Amino acid sequence: IKKITTETLRKMKFDKEKITMLTAYDFTTAKMVDAGGTDAILVGDSAANVMAGFETTLPITLDQMIYHTQCVVRGVNRALVVADLPFGTYQSNSEKALDSAVRMMKEGGAHAVKIEGGAEIEDSIRKIVNAGIPVMGHLGLTPQSIYQFGTYKVRAKEDAEAEKLIKDAKLLEELGCFALVLEKIPADLAKKVTESISIPTIGIGAGADCDGQVLVYHDMVGMNKDFTPKFLRRYLDLYTEITGAVAQYVKDVKEVNFPNDKESY
Numbered sequence: 001i002k003k004i005t006t007e008t009l010r011k012m013k014f015d016k017e018k019i020t021m022l023t024a025y026d027f028t029t030a031k032m033v034d035a036g037g038t039d040a041i042l043v044g045d046s047a048a049n050v051m052a053g054f055e056t057t058l059p060i061t062l063d064q065m066i067y068h069t070q071c072v073v074r075g076v077n078r079a080l081v082v083a084d085l086p087f088g089t090y091q092s093n094s095e096k097a098l099d100s101a102v103r104m105m106k107e108g109g110a111h112a113v114k115i116e117g118g119a120e121i122e123d124s125i126r127k128i129v130n131a132g133i134p135v136m137g138h139l140g141l142t143p144q145s146i147y148q149f150g151t152y153k154v155r156a157k158e159d160a161e162a163e164k165l166i167k168d169a170k171l172l173e174e175l176g177c178f179a180l181v182l183e184k185i186p187a188d189l190a191k192k193v194t195e196s197i198s199i200p201t202i203g204i205g206a207g208a209d210c211d212g213q214v215l216v217y218h219d220m221v222g223m224n225k226d227f228t229p230k231f232l233r234r235y236l237d238l239y240t241e242i243t244g245a246v247a248q249y250v251k252d253v254k255e256v257n258f259p260n261d262k263e264s265y
């Protein structure tokens, strides 16, 4: 098996081959997501939502993200494993940012880290990249800033925010980021950003012209019944499948249909 590297992704943009990324937070899921052929697996801090049940991504800790990353890495043969650095572990100063990134690489076993923001975290990005750690950027709707935004609505609809986003994307390229996530921005803007930088853009709710796409695994397999943003395509209805299976199991046990003779010693 040929392992995907940051260089592979760069080449895919050059060759106009779309890049695919999905999240995973545990060993068993990571094995399936890797076997399905995704190029990159994101150990997203969306684990705070889908694994831990928090309202926002803010509460998850670096230790918890390292644990999720360790579990994922053990299940992956091919994909590039990118791990989110959580809120508060890279914004304050570049030394702290480097320490966090080093722990994620060394203890977590990640192949790259992802951090949210542009010019505000320039020093942190520079420091991490200079240490030889691949950095994926993340612009647009950056969920760690939710209390500043106030809503999870589409970002950069206004000219000022769109111009800042284009500037930030160019800065991230200059700083040596190997790719960048564009979350929930107008498709036209994502297209413009994608055409104006040489590193790949990976979109979520950012239209078809990004160099790749990412979705949260639990959303794309339909495990989250109540999360229905316009950008989401559901490939399965696992919520219904799984609750149905559980209900059937409950019924079988109650009616002494399980286990049967063949299932007994």
Ligand code: KIV
Pocket (backbone or CB within 6 Å): 023, 042, 043, 044, 045, 046, 047, 084, 181, 183, 204, 214, 215, 216
């Ligand atoms: O944490 C996450 O799942 C993410 C993706 C939505 C890009 O950052």
Ligand code: NA
Pocket (backbone or CB within 6 Å): 044, 045, 046, 057, 084
């Ligand atoms: Na994230």
